[in-house]
Each structure stands twice: as structure tokens, then as C-alpha cells.
Amino acid sequence: MNSYRPSLLKYPRSFVRARDFYNCSHPGLDNRPCFCFRVGIDGYAMSEGAHSSQRIALAYHLSHCPAVLTLGVKTNLADYSLRDRSLIQNATKVYFPTVFYADALDAMGKEIFPSVQCYRYLGNKIRQMLLFNLLDIPMPETRIFYGNRQRDTIKDYFGFPCIGKVPVGSSRGEGVYLIRDQNELDLYLSRVRIAYIQQYIPIERDIRVVIVGRRIIHAYWKKSISGEFRTNVARGGKVLLDPVPREALALALNVAIRCRFDHVGLDICQDHDRFLILEANMNFGMHGFEEAGIDYKALLCDMVSSGEI
Numbered sequence: 001m002n003s004y005r006p007s008l009l010k011y012p013r014s015f016v017r018a019r020d021f022y023n024c025s026h027p028g029l030d031n032r033p034c035f036c037f038r039v040g041i042d043g044y045a046m047s048e049g050a051h052s053s054q055r056i057a058l059a060y061h062l063s064h065c066p067a068v069l070t071l072g073v074k075t076n077l078a079d080y081s082l083r084d085r086s087l088i089q090n091a092t093k094v095y096f097p098t099v100f101y102a103d104a105l106d107a108m109g110k111e112i113f114p115s116v117q118c119y120r121y122l123g124n125k126i127r128q129m130l131l132f133n134l135l136d137i138p139m140p141e142t143r144i145f146y147g148n149r150q151r152d153t154i155k156d157y158f159g160f161p162c163i164g165k166v167p168v169g170s171s172r173g174e175g176v177y178l179i180r181d182q183n184e185l186d187l188y189l190s191r192v193r194i195a196y197i198q199q200y201i202p203i204e205r206d207i208r209v210v211i212v213g214r215r216i217i218h219a220y221w222k223k224s225i226s227g228e229f230r231t232n233v234a235r236g237g238k239v240l241l242d243p244v245p246r247e248a249l250a251l252a253l254n255v256a257i258r259c260r261f262d263h264v265g266l267d268i269c270q271d272h273d274r275f276l277i278l279e280a281n282m283n284f285g286m287h288g289f290e291e292a293g294i295d296y297k298a299l300l301c302d303m304v305s306s307g308e309i
Helices: 013-018 082-090 098-107 116-120 125-134 147-151 182-189 246-259 287-292 296-305
Strands: 008-010 037-039 044-047 093-095 111-113 142-146 162-165 176-179 194-199 205-212 215-223 238-240 263-271 274-281
Touching: 098 111, 098 116, 125 142, 125 194, 125 246, 125 274, 142 147, 162 182, 176 182, 205 246, 205 274, 205 296, 215 246, 215 287, 238 287, 246 263, 246 274
Parallel strands: 093 111
Antiparallel strands: 008 044, 037 044, 142 194, 162 176, 162 194, 205 215, 205 263, 215 238, 263 274
16 A cells, blocks of 8 residues: 555645545636645545555455455445545545445446446336336336326236236345236235236246356356246246357347446346346346356456456
8 A cells, every 4th residue: 555655745634634525626716727635545635636546345245356455335434544535535446336335436437346327226127127118128018007096007908917026125036926816916016105017927947147347257047946936046946057048148248238237147038939138136146156166256356357347
């Protein structure tokens, strides 16, 4: 860290702290240049435009990686040390900033990984559906229904069976319901404020394709157990390492790039001769990597160290 001395001007610590968050990049009111400083490390002030070359992360995904300094996640910026705050404020790129910091760092113009799009669409099936529809990405027929009047029209669009999902925050197969009759529909509707209804496609297995950066790093099948319509490993599903069709791989990579998802596990099903996107998982599990003998953490570290991500 002693090598981190870009554009240094030494000031007393009291001066630096008083201006800890002072920053400007615009002319003064009289149109003369506004000379500003950001706080640097060890009480130094950094001139506008100075950046940290230290790779930093907030969440612990890269804590094993010697190329990255992991600072941890604190819910108050003031809880970070002066040095760590300076690293965050002046970093050119921040890895795994978490949903708490992602939008703020993006608004500052900083590059983050995963992309801000990953955080904005994390766990939100409604937003994902809208994005997929706008981009004409193939997916099972899906509609959302607000309020009692709209809910009464569900049967005008979907027969039984159909799929009902908790649209925000559900994962690992939780909040997914197979609706076979009116009683099951009523039960589902009693559990959600917004109804997210999807066409039921009878399948025994689906595909998970994991993309990091702009590269597919793994792809495999997930097969449901007998009597279970969900293929999630958390629901007893099994990972199968059978070859994944090239059409599914091409679809997944195309979707990730167009949606600007650079750290995502895309679930895909095959309906006759069509491949359809089911959903995007930003917090994907590790079972598929473990079954294939892939060291995900080492791979992620290598991609960061090489500058690929």
C-alpha cells in the first residue's frame, strides 16, 4: 500500500477529514476552474482524477484471491476506515459491491463487477420478464396480474395446469407452485400480492448455463426427482453432465450479452424444437461446478487477475 501515492499533497489530518467527501468536477461559479481534492490514504489529499490501481472488492467472493483486497460490506460508509473509504471512492473498478452499493457506485461513473444490471434484476422475475419481452427473448408465456379484478381473468389466459411464482425474492425452487385446479389457484393467490403466472411446460430436466464476463464457464442439466416438477438441486434435483445442445449455449450467451448480465446462471428448457429462457439467477449455486470438478473460486480469481473481468 505504500506505493499508493498518486498526485499527493500533504495536509494536516484535521484538514483532510473535514473535506473527506468534498468533490467537484465542474467550473466555479465565476467560470474559473474549481480546484478540488479527494481524501487519499494516510492523510494525503488526492487531486481530482487520481485513481487507485488496487483491485478491491466489498463482498467476500474474492477473499481467496491475492490479486484483490476485500474490504467487506458495511452498511454505513463512515464505518470504513479512512484508507478504505478512499480506496472505494477512488477505485476505477469495484468487484462484488453488493446490491447495497451497486447503484451508488454506478451513479459515480465507476465500473463494477458484476454489472449494475445484474443487481437491478437480481431476484426480480417481473423485471426480468419485461426485459426479455422487450428484447424478444423466447420464454414461456408469462403474465402478471394485479388486484382482484385482474386475478379474476387468469383463467382467460391460462388453463390448468399452470405455474405460479412468487415474483420477487424467491429462489432455490421456493415460491414456485404447480397449479392444477381452482383450489390450488386460490391457495397460490392467498400467498402473493402480485400474481406471476407462467405457462406449464412438462419437462423432467432443464439446462443451467453459467456466464461470467462474456464467456460460458459451465453448462449442465438439472433433472427432477420422481414426483417433483421442480429441477432445483435444493428440491432434490440431480446435476447431469450430459452434453448441452449448441443452440442452448448460443441462446444463453446472446441473452447475457444483450441484457448486460456478466455474472449469471441462465435456466433454459426445451419445448419440442424450441429453447426457452426460464429465468436469470445472479446467485447461482455451486453444485454443478462441484460435480464437474471445476474450482469456481480459482477460475474467478484467474479471470480477475488476467483482466478478463
